[in-house]
Amino acid sequence: MKREVPIVLTFLMTLLRFCFEMLEPMLNYQIYEGVTLFSRISFSVTFMYCMGLFMGLINLTRVHGNTIRRRREHWIYSVWLLIVMYGYAILGLFFGGMESKPFTWIYDAIIVPLDSTMFSMLAFFIASSAYRAFRIRNLESIIMMVVAFVVMLGNVSLGEVIWSSESFLGGFKGIKDWFLAIPNAASQRAIGIGIFLGSYAAILRVALGLEKRYLGSLD
Amino acid sequence: MKWLEKLDTIDPRWVYIIMAVSLVFPVLKPIGLAITIDETTTVPVFNWIESLQPGDIVVGDVAFSGGSEGELGPQLQSWFRHCMIKGVKVIMVAQWNTGERLGYTLLEQVANELEAEGISAEYGVDWVYVGYKPGGTTLWRQMQLDFWGACAETDMLGNSFQDLPLMHRFKKWDKESSKGIMAFVAGSPGLPTYTTYFPDYEIYVGNVAVQVPGAMNTLRAGQIKGLLAGLPGGAQYELLLNRPGRAVKLMDAQSMGHLWIMVLVVLGNIGFYMKSRARDE
Numbered sequence: 001m002k003r004e005v006p007i008v009l010t011f012l013m014t015l016l017r018f019c020f021e022m023l024e025p026m027l028n029y030q031i032y033e034g035v036t037l038f039s040r041i042s043f044s045v046t047f048m049y050c051m052g053l054f055m056g057l058i059n060l061t062r063v064h065g066n067t068i069r070r071r072r073e074h075w076i077y078s079v080w081l082l083i084v085m086y087g088y089a090i091l092g093l094f095f096g097g098m099e100s101k102p103f104t105w106i107y108d109a110i111i112v113p114l115d116s117t118m119f120s121m122l123a124f125f126i127a128s129s130a131y132r133a134f135r136i137r138n139l140e141s142i143i144m145m146v147v148a149f150v151v152m153l154g155n156v157s158l159g160e161v162i163w164s165s166e167s168f169l170g171g172f173k174g175i176k177d178w179f180l181a182i183p184n185a186a187s188q189r190a191i192g193i194g195i196f197l198g199s200y201a202a203i204l205r206v207a208l209g210l211e212k213r214y215l216g217s218l219d
Numbered sequence: 220m221k222w223l224e225k226l227d228t229i230d231p232r233w234v235y236i237i238m239a240v241s242l243v244f245p246v247l248k249p250i251g252l253a254i255t256i257d258e259t260t261t262v263p264v265f266n267w268i269e270s271l272q273p274g275d276i277v278v279g280d281v282a283f284s285g286g287s288e289g290e291l292g293p294q295l296q297s298w299f300r301h302c303m304i305k306g307v308k309v310i311m312v313a314q315w316n317t318g319e320r321l322g323y324t325l326l327e328q329v330a331n332e333l334e335a336e337g338i339s340a341e342y343g344v345d346w347v348y349v350g351y352k353p354g355g356t357t358l359w360r361q362m363q364l365d366f367w368g369a370c371a372e373t374d375m376l377g378n379s380f381q382d383l384p385l386m387h388r389f390k391k392w393d394k395e396s397s398k399g400i401m402a403f404v405a406g407s408p409g410l411p412t413y414t415t416y417f418p419d420y421e422i423y424v425g426n427v428a429v430q431v432p433g434a435m436n437t438l439r440a441g442q443i444k445g446l447l448a449g450l451p452g453g454a455q456y457e458l459l460l461n462r463p464g465r466a467v468k469l470m471d472a473q474s475m476g477h478l479w480i481m482v483l484v485v486l487g488n489i490g491f492y493m494k495s496r497a498r499d500e
Binding site: 027028036038039041042043045046049050053097099104107108111112113114115116118119120123124126127128130131132134135136145149152153155156157158160161165173177180181184185186188189192 | 229231234235238239242252253254255257259284285286287288289317320321324352353354355357358360361364365368369376377428431432433435436438439440448449451470471473474475476477478479480481483484486487488491492
């Protein structure tokens with residue numbers, strides 16, 4: 001039963017979700033006045049999201065609690081993580097809510113700048129890795145480098161200064177646009193179709209109970 | 220030619236220092252390089268807002284966080300400013316909870332500036348920030364059928380939809396009530412939510428530069444009608460609106476950063492070639 005019940009539930013829910021999208025009357029089917037079946041299912045998904053968050057909180061506490069208790073390497077960071085996680089949650093829950101000054105200040109003055117800083121550092125890493133990795137070793141690397149140069153110059157104002165978009169072939173911008181719109185779009189679509197076909201196959205395997213790894217070890 | 224061989228192993232500290240100077244210097248002292256308006260990506264977004272009537276409602280989505288604010292922040296602000304100037308009403312949702320408050324702060328800043336200029340940008344009347352609602356794409360699907368119910372009838376600030384006049388015109392998110400969607404996306408969840416669940420809608424996208432190649436096929440196929448591509452997209456929109464701002468200012472820095480990367484690649488290859496030749500000899 002440990003295996004059969006989840007498999008049957010998964011199959012039924014997949015079928016239900018499929019029918020919602022394929023059959024218009026089912027999407028609008030009301031279980032009672034003004035309340036559709038789909039809205040109830042939608043709220044259950046919201047509830048599951050919240051439960052998932054709660055489970056994550058418990059799991060994170062357990063994992064980092066163990067690290068602290070056993071004084072594993074870098075355990076002090078685990079202490080910091082738990083302080084920040086619970087501190088921010090408590091601040092939002094019990095001290096004026098999410099619109100309180102301290103709560104919004106932490107977001108505006110710490111979280112956003114830290115996030116921006118992390119992303120900004122990419123400029124330095126890309127410069128360093130482009131310098132080390134972009135070596136002309138064969139024909140493929142030459143093609144890749146030429147395309148990269150054209151796309152970079154086509155994206156920035158400097159490219160316009162060197163080769164204007166109003167001149168022959170539309171300048172760097174014209175060639176960049178062609179690269180993006182034709183070869184790139186074609187390959188992106190091919191990759192996309194491949195991913196979706198793979199996803200459909202995976203969903204079908206899960207729905208039909210052929211794929212059981214998501215159940216974990218139940219024996 | 221020993222010194223040329225040394226170009227193969229430039230000290231990373233120099234790479235970082237020159238990159239920092241290349242980025243900071245143009246911000247402090249702008250060069251003023253020309254910016255070309257992209258007719259296939261940026262102009263359709265601008266023309267879409269231009270074609271709307273005062274009072275029409277559009278929906279915007281903040282699907283990014285602080286990491287992408289440098290690129291998507293100016294896009295969002297310019298687009299919102301345009302809507303307010305045209306009298307187009309804006310309802311904002313947020314697929315990313317980490318960017319929810321950031322999006323509100325950016326819009327509030329523009330709204331205050333416009334109010335000071337005498338242009339109406341009153342909260343609840345001209346725009347509403349619904350923000351993030353947990354539930355993923357299933358909830359976004361539910362918003363189409365019953366927007367109020369799906370959002371628990373409250374905006375991000377905790378205001379009831381009952382108290383927000385604009386929301387009385389937006390009980391369902393359908394093609395009649397909204398004249399299009401503008402999604403500012405930096406990853407997942409993002410654009411696929413709309414191309415999958417809102418396929419018949421007028422969809423426009425503001426994207427970070429690294430994701431533009433991945434979105435080009437949707438533009439070519441007509442799944443999206445327009446695309447603001449990274450910082451250049453924001454800068455172009457600011458110029459179209461005749462209000463140059465942060466994105467225009469940052470474009471020079473982006474040019475210099477790209478130039479340094481290209482110089483590094485050339486130098487690295489010269490060093491690599493000289494070293495290989497010396498080894499062969």
